[in-house]
Amino acid sequence: MASLRRKRHSQYWYACYTLIDGSRVQRSTRETDRKKAQKTADAFEQVAQGQLTARQVQRVIAETFQRVTGDSLPSTSVQDYFEAWLARKKPETARSTYVFYRGKARLFLNWLGEHAATRELFTITSEDVVAFRTFEAARVSPSTVNHGLKVLRMIFEDAKRGGIIPDNPADVVRLMKRTGELSRRPFTILEIKRLLSVAADEWRSLILFGLYTGQRLGDLARLTWANIDFLHNEIRLDTSKTGRRQVIPLAPPLRKHIQALTGSDNPAQPLHPRAFASVAKRGAVGTLSRQFYEIMVKADLVAAKKHRASKTSAGRGGRRAISAISFHSFRHTATSLMKNAGVPAAVVQDIIGHESAAISASYTHIDDATKRIALAAMPDVL
Numbered sequence: 524m525a526s527l528r529r530k531r532h533s534q535y536w537y538a539c540y541t542l543i544d545g546s547r548v549q550r551s552t553r554e555t556d557r558k559k560a561q562k563t564a565d566a567f568e569q570v571a572q573g574q575l576t577a578r579q580v581q582r583v584i585a586e587t588f589q590r591v592t593g594d595s596l597p598s599t600s601v602q603d604y605f606e607a608w609l610a611r612k613k614p615e616t617a618r619s620t621y622v623f624y625r626g627k628a629r630l631f632l633n634w635l636g637e638h639a640a641t642r643e644l645f646t647i648t649s650e651d652v653v654a655f656r657t658f659e660a661a662r663v664s665p666s667t668v669n670h671g672l673k674v675l676r677m678i679f680e681d682a683k684r685g686g687i688i689p690d691n692p693a694d695v696v697r698l699m700k701r702t703g704e705l706s707r708r709p710f711t712i713l714e715i716k717r718l719l720s721v722a723a724d725e726w727r728s729l730i731l732f733g734l735y736t737g738q739r740l741g742d743l744a745r746l747t748w749a750n751i752d753f754l755h756n757e758i759r760l761d762t763s764k765t766g767r768r769q770v771i772p773l774a775p776p777l778r779k780h781i782q783a784l785t786g787s788d789n790p791a792q793p794l795h796p797r798a799f800a801s802v803a804k805r806g807a808v809g810t811l812s813r814q815f816y817e818i819m820v821k822a823d824l825v826a827a828k829k830h831r832a833s834k835t836s837a838g839r840g841g842r843r844a845i846s847a848i849s850f851h852s853f854r855h856t857a858t859s860l861m862k863n864a865g866v867p868a869a870v871v872q873d874i875i876g877h878e879s880a881a882i883s884a885s886y887t888h889i890d891d892a893t894k895r896i897a898l899a900a901m902p903d904v905l
Contacts, residue, residue, distance in 0.1 A: 651692065740851070
């Protein structure tokens with residue numbers, strides 16, 4: 524049983540109790556009444572020795588808080604806080620970013636199950652986050668797991684700054700190593716020609732836009748005729764991911780292609796109507812990414828994915844196989860082709876819209892011919 528003592532110059536009783544490791548501690552009960560102080564001290568000891576369930580601990584803390592302050596303990600469930608955080612983020616971020624945050628947040632809530640609605644946010648521990656990481660790692664790639672962890676870090680850090688929780692439980696959980704994961708690579712010219720030979724008209728156009736602008740699929744799908752300025756020979760667009768204003772000169776082959784498209788007197792008319800409708804309806808590019816994968820299958824660049832589980836395949840419910848090439852590879856392709864051609868790195872970075880030279884460098888793949896020319900230019904010292 525916990526004991527009480529009075530300290531000189533203090534009006535409150537202090538609880539003296541034993542921790543689970545056997546050490547003794549003293550903590551103010553903030554009570555002047557001895558009976559109330561004893562009740563608080565006993566509660567302290569029960570919690571310290573792990574004699575209560577998490578739910579009982581919550582009740583003890585709430586009762587103690589009410590006795591000490593006269594107010595009810597503010598309650599914030601995991602689900603309530605996550606939903607409130609998402610609501611705050613919605614007007615602050617691009618739609619695609621918000622959809623990404625919402626998907627990752629709800630994965631964690633679904634993993635918690637029905638307890639998410641009632642479990643207090645401060646009860647989430649680093650062990651919970653590790654368990655979630657382990658669960659996700661069994662079904663998705665390390666990169667996808669890490670994306671989820673980063674969103675959890677953001678949410679819990681926000682709660683920490685707001686004084687809702689004392690520590691960020693996700694901050695101490697390490698990201699997964701990406702060992703064995705395929706790195707993205709650029710398309711070769713031959714591969715691009717094979718893609719163009721099997722793609723339907725609208726997809727042929729999107730492929731050309733991807734190659735000659737290096738922009739993301741979602742941003743290209745949202746293009747309208749208002750984004751095309753033939754007078755100044757430019758494409759102007761605002762990227763959905765970063766909100767960056769991009770002004771990209773029209774490459775001669777792309778200008779020729781655009782002029783061959785069926786135009787419209789309405790500047791709001793999309794350049795790629797079916798892709799535009801898909802993105803506008805769903806707010807994400809998942810459907811378009813899957814369609815492009817099927818084009819790569821037709822071009823014999825990747826293997827077809829099985830949709831149903833079998834003895835040799837886990838189907839859609841299994842861990843997603845990562846491809847070294849996707850529509851995003853056109854950003855690698857455009858970056859690499861321009862740098863291999865001797866275009867200054869800063870110019871390439873501005874055209875593609877990379878935020879830093881380091882990011883631009885990660886998209887750069889120098890071809891063998893360029894390396895040979897560079898090495899051949901070195902002096903002979905023999």
